[in-house]
Amino acid sequence: MAPAADTRSRILAAANELFYAQGIRATSADRIIEQVGITKVTFYRHFRTKSDLVVAYLEAQAAAENDWMLSVIDPGEPAGSLAALAAGIGAASCQPGFRGCAFINAAAEFPDPEDPVRRTVDAHRERMLQTFAEIALAGGVSDVPASARQMMLLRDGAMVNGYLGEPEAVAEALDAGFAAILTQAALR
Template sequence: MHDEKTAPVAKASGGSQTRQRILDAANELFYNHGIRATSADRIIEQVGLTKVTFYRHFRTKSDLVVAYLQQQSAAEQGWIRSTVHDGDPLETARAIAAGIGAASCSPGFRGCAFINAAAEYPDTQDPVRVAVDVHRAWILEFFAEIAAQAGASDVESVAQQLMILRDGAMVNGYLGDSAAVADSLEAGFLSILGPGDDGGR
């Protein structure tokens, strides 16, 4: 999910503060307007920097995009970990569904920052796409852990199904009825993770 707020850093150096200001501007502009549609010059203007200062922190725009995605990844991973109910994968799934549902109803929601980035960077060898794939691999591994806790017989298959539901919910939250996302996603998760022979269980 997209995190528009960045935790303050205590006693950050001037260089660290400047770097974070650039990332904050990139976070807003990349997410709201698109990565390729947002030039480095626009970010420089919004932050109020010289080009020399900008490129001292990020040698290329691609470096900035990767840093933006890494920051988003850290935020989303932290949130996902916060949903964990030890020993109760169904409650964890419910918490994830509720969180995605809440995010999709929030002002300015534009879907998943990583799906959006992948659409703009189809080359799987591009550093930006690599950053996307690293994050998605982490989520898939997390879903595999949930599947294993739920007793799935085919953990990999169940993890893939959960990932597809998550992706669909993020897209539908932007394009469809965002108010229905939480309940629909929870129902989908539980239909896969709950008792029964379907879904690789």
């Protein structure tokens, strides 16, 4: 018999795969239970509701994305940090099986701002916006909140464009957009 932590990890791994590939609402708890090979009782012992599972899935995605962002950012090099983010986003968004940003996808499926899923999405996006604000501040821009929002919009657009473009083209366009924000905002 698998330890509880292992079972929980297997449920989350299946949810990650299925939610991302097929959509959250389109993936039933029964489908996840079947893929993991557990009983409903076991599933509900780990996640009382499907919503709890979705929140855990998004929290794991958020932690991974946040860790990655922090790993490529050099606080003393805002332009270099943005270039590294652009290259990573360009590479990720053009990989086979890429279906867009898990958070944007979840927000589209859960529009109610009071839903726990949507609150998880919003919390992650707020952390990302704060990271962009820290980069903008290090870059010496005069309107940090506006520059951070512009960077977030560029990031979101690159995630969507990844369906259509080549990794290098997406990364180059994103890097150019980020650089333009730093340059123009610093001149204001």
